[in-house]
Amino acid sequence: MIALDSVDVSVGGQKILHGVSMEAPAGKLTAIIGPNGSGKSTLLKALCRDYDYSGTIFLDGRDIAKMSPVEIAGLRAVLPQSSNLPFPFTVREVVAMGLTAGRPGVHPRALQHLPEEALARVDLAGFGARFYGELSGGEQQRVQLARVLCQVWEPVIDGVPRYLFLDEPVSSLDIKHQLMIMDVAKRFARSGGGVIAVLHDLNLTALYADGITALREGKVVASGRPETVLTDRVLEAVFDVPLKVGAAPRPGTPFVLPQSVHLSGAMHVA
Amino acid sequence: MASTMSLPARALTRPAGEAAARPAGDRSHIGRITVIGLGFALLLAMVLSMTTGASGASAINLILHWLGFGTDDTAALRDYAVIVNIRMPRMILGVLIGAGLAVSGLLMQGLFRNPLADPGLVGVSSGAALGAVVIIVLGGTALAPFTTALGIWSLPAAAFGGGLVTTFVLYRVATRSGQTAIATMLLAGIAIAALAGAFSGVLTYLASDNQLRDLTFWGMGSLAGATWIKVLSAGPIIFVALVVAGFLGKGLNAMTLGEATASHLGVPVQRFKRVTIVAVAAATGASVAVSGGIGFVGIVVPHLLRLVIGPDHRYLLPASALLGATFLLFCDALSRTIVAPAELPIGIVTAAFGGPFFLWILLHRRSAFAW
Numbered sequence: 001m002i003a004l005d006s007v008d009v010s011v012g013g014q015k016i017l018h019g020v021s022m023e024a025p026a027g028k029l030t031a032i033i034g035p036n037g038s039g040k041s042t043l044l045k046a047l048c049r050d051y052d053y054s055g056t057i058f059l060d061g062r063d064i065a066k067m068s069p070v071e072i073a074g075l076r077a078v079l080p081q082s083s084n085l086p087f088p089f090t091v092r093e094v095v096a097m098g099l100t101a102g103r104p105g106v107h108p109r110a111l112q113h114l115p116e117e118a119l120a121r122v123d124l125a126g127f128g129a130r131f132y133g134e135l136s137g138g139e140q141q142r143v144q145l146a147r148v149l150c151q152v153w154e155p156v157i158d159g160v161p162r163y164l165f166l167d168e169p170v171s172s173l174d175i176k177h178q179l180m181i182m183d184v185a186k187r188f189a190r191s192g193g194g195v196i197a198v199l200h201d202l203n204l205t206a207l208y209a210d211g212i213t214a215l216r217e218g219k220v221v222a223s224g225r226p227e228t229v230l231t232d233r234v235l236e237a238v239f240d241v242p243l244k245v246g247a248a249p250r251p252g253t254p255f256v257l258p259q260s261v262h263l264s265g266a267m268h269v270a
Numbered sequence: 271m272a273s274t275m276s277l278p279a280r281a282l283t284r285p286a287g288e289a290a291a292r293p294a295g296d297r298s299h300i301g302r303i304t305v306i307g308l309g310f311a312l313l314l315a316m317v318l319s320m321t322t323g324a325s326g327a328s329a330i331n332l333i334l335h336w337l338g339f340g341t342d343d344t345a346a347l348r349d350y351a352v353i354v355n356i357r358m359p360r361m362i363l364g365v366l367i368g369a370g371l372a373v374s375g376l377l378m379q380g381l382f383r384n385p386l387a388d389p390g391l392v393g394v395s396s397g398a399a400l401g402a403v404v405i406i407v408l409g410g411t412a413l414a415p416f417t418t419a420l421g422i423w424s425l426p427a428a429a430f431g432g433g434l435v436t437t438f439v440l441y442r443v444a445t446r447s448g449q450t451a452i453a454t455m456l457l458a459g460i461a462i463a464a465l466a467g468a469f470s471g472v473l474t475y476l477a478s479d480n481q482l483r484d485l486t487f488w489g490m491g492s493l494a495g496a497t498w499i500k501v502l503s504a505g506p507i508i509f510v511a512l513v514v515a516g517f518l519g520k521g522l523n524a525m526t527l528g529e530a531t532a533s534h535l536g537v538p539v540q541r542f543k544r545v546t547i548v549a550v551a552a553a554t555g556a557s558v559a560v561s562g563g564i565g566f567v568g569i570v571v572p573h574l575l576r577l578v579i580g581p582d583h584r585y586l587l588p589a590s591a592l593l594g595a596t597f598l599l600f601c602d603a604l605s606r607t608i609v610a611p612a613e614l615p616i617g618i619v620t621a622a623f624g625g626p627f628f629l630w631i632l633l634h635r636r637s638a639f640a641w
């Protein structure tokens with residue numbers, strides 16, 4: 001369980017997060033949604049200790065401010081939005097960096113081929129010898145995910161769950177790989193690990209999230225199961241757009257139809 | 271060098287089946303083979319360095335004499351003096367300084383996430399030189415208590431201090447939230463070098479005639495004045511810095527992903543940066559203190575090795591130390607023989623290799639620096 005208790009974050013004198021409290025249990029995929037500038041990425045950076053914060057953040061009941069970098073690296077891995085590398089590393093070398101600090105939790109003999117397995121999981125089998133800098137943005141994002149997976153390969157070690165923090169993991173991916181990467185994240189949660197993902201796509205959120213925290217202007221507007229957060233009323237309060245939530249194609253799965261804005265006529269100014 | 275490298279390469283070749291199991295894109299075997307090959311190359315260079323020079327002293331004759339084959343006792347005594355008192359300290363200093371400069375360059379490139387960072391280019395050597403000039407000029411008067419207290423270590427200690435201050439200032443100026451702007455770094459380096467040069471100029475103006483002679487020869491960059499005293503004063507500092515650097519490989523790899531990601535991977539980033547900066551300043555400072563400004567080793571050697579074994583710092587670190595030492599011994603041998611019986615300051619030889627090489631990097635890899 002990742003738990004935040006009244007977390008405030010200021011960046012450059014400006015207060016970005018105001019008393020954010022939320023929980024992300026192990027075994028669940030928790031999505032953070034909200035408009036641009038609502039503080040989603042800032043929240044994730046506070047979780048990673050990239051930003052100073054006031055308040056408390058707990059990882060399985062322990063205050064992360066009191067843990068060492070190595071200790072935390074064995075319990076959670078972080079997928080950044082983008083990474084460029086100043087030196088010509090191969091894809092395999094980048095993925096293997098995930099092995100150097102974390103605790104993959106596999107047998108030493110399996111360790112040697114873990115980067116290949118991780119690459120296969122993000123649909124990049126055979127890309128090991130390519131240079132990272134020569135890949136497309138979406139491919140680079142998947143390479144980074146493979147590296148992150150290596151760091152916490154087994155979602156649970158000795159009964160202790162581990163966590164994945166994903167900052168817009170599907171932002172530059174095509175639809176096939178969006179679904180594939182969300183499947184990887186979901187599978188990690190199903191196996192007992194915890195996932196916190198900043199997501200922009202409300203339909204993917206509806207499809208994959210077990211819990212949703214919605215932010216607006218640095219405050220939690222709504223938090224809970226998808227059915228309770230993805231409602232017309234909450235979404236309008238969060239995004240300032242009169243969205244309509246439907247419930248097709250699969251019964252019970254909410255989905256958001258941007259076209260509904262036009263249907264209702266609310267966005268027609270002229 | 272090529273012939274020495276093929277030996278271990280053959281010895282290490284695995285059976286075909288095992289080689290096929292090596293994952294694609296894994297270059298660690300190339301790194302290991304290169305390090306071993308460079309080890310042999312350095313041994314060869316050390317032997318050559320001991321056996322060549324302006325005098326006809328021959329290590330082989332000396333060994334033969336000890337074994338009882340020689341007859342000429344005076345020649346043996348003279349050879350002994352040349353080899354043990356002149357060539358040996360020079361060879362040891364060459365190895366340590368070459369390794370120290372190459373590793374300093376590599377550490378800075380990793381720290382700044384930038385293949386153009388080099389202590390000589392960005393003003394660290396100038397800062398170290400200022401520290402050394404201060405001691406040469408003021409060591410006998412205003413700073414006498416300092417030089418008395420530290421003895422032979424006062425010169426390298428002052429150069430270390432100068433290098434430390436400049437590296438720290440440079441890092442503060444050029445790096446914002448883990449990203450180094452290359453233009454800012456190079457320009458800050460120019461400003462720092464100019465400032466250090468101005469202070470050195472004032473001190474030079476104050477210097478006596480004898481001190482001026484010392485300053486001139488020292489500033490040209492040379493191993494010619496190598497003595498056991500210099501080995502003893504700078505050697506331990508460079509050696510410790512090299513040993514510390516050996517533990518920084520994994521962290522430097524993680525740092526290439528950016529400071530935030532390195533910290534997510536478990537690197538204690540702030541402490542790591544401090545250790546790296548101190549190691550750079552120590553190795554550069556001690557090298558500058560005993561040899562003056564020997565440029566370009568820190569940029570040529572790591573760059574060349576990155577082309578061969580890739581950017582994995584776990585292999586780049588030992589390989590740079592070995593190739594840096596070999597390269598400097600090679601340049602030293604050239605400097606001693608090219609205008610024999612006189613000799614060229616080694617800084618001129620390394621610059622003659624390094625300058626064109628640097629331009630070549632800029633021409634061929636321009637796209638890599640265009641951010």
